[in-house]
Amino acid sequence: MTRPLIACLGAGRMGRGIAVAFAYAGHSVLLLDVKERDADGFRALSDAALGEVRGILASLASLGLFDPSAVDTLAARVEVVPAAERGTALAGAGIVFEGVPEILALKREVLADASRLARPDAVIASTTSTIMVDDMAVAVARPERFLNAHWLNPAYLVPLVEVSPGSATDAAVTERLKTVLEGIGKVPVVCRSSPGFIVPRIQALAMNEAARMVEEGVASAEEIDKAIRVGFGFRFAVLGLLEFIDWGGGDILYHASRYLEGALGSERYRAPEVIHRNMEEGRIGLRTGEGFLDYAGLDLDAYRRERLAAFVGLLKHLGLSRAPELRPQPTIAASAKQHV
Known part of the structure; x- marks a missing residue:
């Protein structure tokens, strides 16, 4: 299967995380600056973005995920593009992810511009964690190719991506995005457009309850977190x-x-x-x-x-397994005699 060129609207943390995930899987990725800057400003952004991408890859290699000699090859697949060149970049992208701050007006502005410049068959996906798809779709040209893909941070490690189509989203577009995500090792789940999607909605309840237990003196923060790691988290x-x-x-x-x-x-x-x-x-x-x-x-x-x-x-x-105790134990009768 041909790997589509990936474009990310915004070169911030989410765009960089997505870039690492796709570059690791063999895709070329363009991080598009959505703000007009002078040469020095763009150079600073580009250096910061590419430096973070390289740093993440180097860290993953140092942890044994892949050979460190591959860092340069993977990092070279990511490029930062100035706003003035976004039209050319978007014309070649098959999948476009929007990753600008969680401000509805800003997202609509960026999506309207990108959907006008992108090729007609490009899938366009927001990565919002809070805004409903249909609230953004009104700004998108050809909203049938628009949906949400909520990545969990760090995007380059967490397998889950919550895919949320809008009322106008073509079902084939949802399947296409799922296929692309599965192709890079992600695990997409489809949910309807609803506040909090799946994980953030459940997570908010659990985190608030943990904080409430600290407030009530039920247990210390350290004990609660230990219980979550080796009990709740272990089980689920x-x-x-x-x-x-x-x-x-x-x-x-x-x-x-x-x-x-x-x-x-x-x-x-x-x-x-x-x-x-x-x-x-x-x-x-x-x-x-x-x-x-x-x-x-x-x-x-x-x-x-x-x-x-x-x-x-x-x-x-987790290093919590233990070998069974096999030393002979006294019989019940012998044990009772010892305590007479």
């Missing part, structure tokens, strides 16, 4: 949140939510209606063969074994 690196509900049973979440809502006196723990509905209809997870996911026809023993194997692998990776 293997099982998805909804998969975990099914794993333990939706009834457990139902009763736990009722208790927490009452004990803590807060509606923020109230289970959503879908949990109540699933309880009433008997869709509580693995035990009934259906929950949020459908387990009909699945070899449950093999499924559980695969998930447990992933947990064991993660334990080993």
Whole structure:
């Protein structure tokens, strides 16, 4: 498959992170300055952007991700283009990512200009983490080729990209962008245009609750973070949140939510209606063969074994696995005699 030329509107942190991800996968990337600058100003921006790209690549190489001798080759795939030359650059780009600050008026201005200059079949994607697709699409010429691609920082490492089409987005454009992202090793998930998308919406609740527990004196920041790393994070690196509900049973979440809502006196723990509905209809997870996911026809023993194997692998990776204690232990009777 031919690798499309990638253009990033804006040479800031997001553009640089995306540039590293695509350059690493063999693409040529243009970081387009969206602001008119004098020669010295542009040179300073270009040096900073290319210096950061090279620095990231050098760091990844030093951590063993690839041979350091490849840094120059990968860094050479990224070029910073002045605003005055954006027309020529955009005319050759197959995928265009907008990465300017989260200001709606600015995004509309930049997108309107880029969509006018880009070739008709170019996919144009914002990387916004806060603004709805349709609020920006009004500024885009041919909005059917426009959608959002929310990268999680650092963009060059986190596999996930949340792809959010707008009301006018052509389904084929969504699939095309997914294919390109998968081709560079990313894992795109599609969600509708909704505040917070998927991860930021869940993440905000978890982070606020962690801060609230520090405020309430439930535990120290260090202890809470330790619990998250080796408990919450460990568990959900293997099982998805909804998969975990099914794993333990939706009834457990139902009763736990009722208790927490009452004990803590807060509606923020109230289970959503879908949990109540699933309880009433008997869709509580693995035990009934259906929950949020459908387990009909699945070899449950093999499924559980695969998930447990992933947990064991993660334990080993974290250095938390231990060999079993095999020294002979006294019998219960002998142990009791010792304590008489």
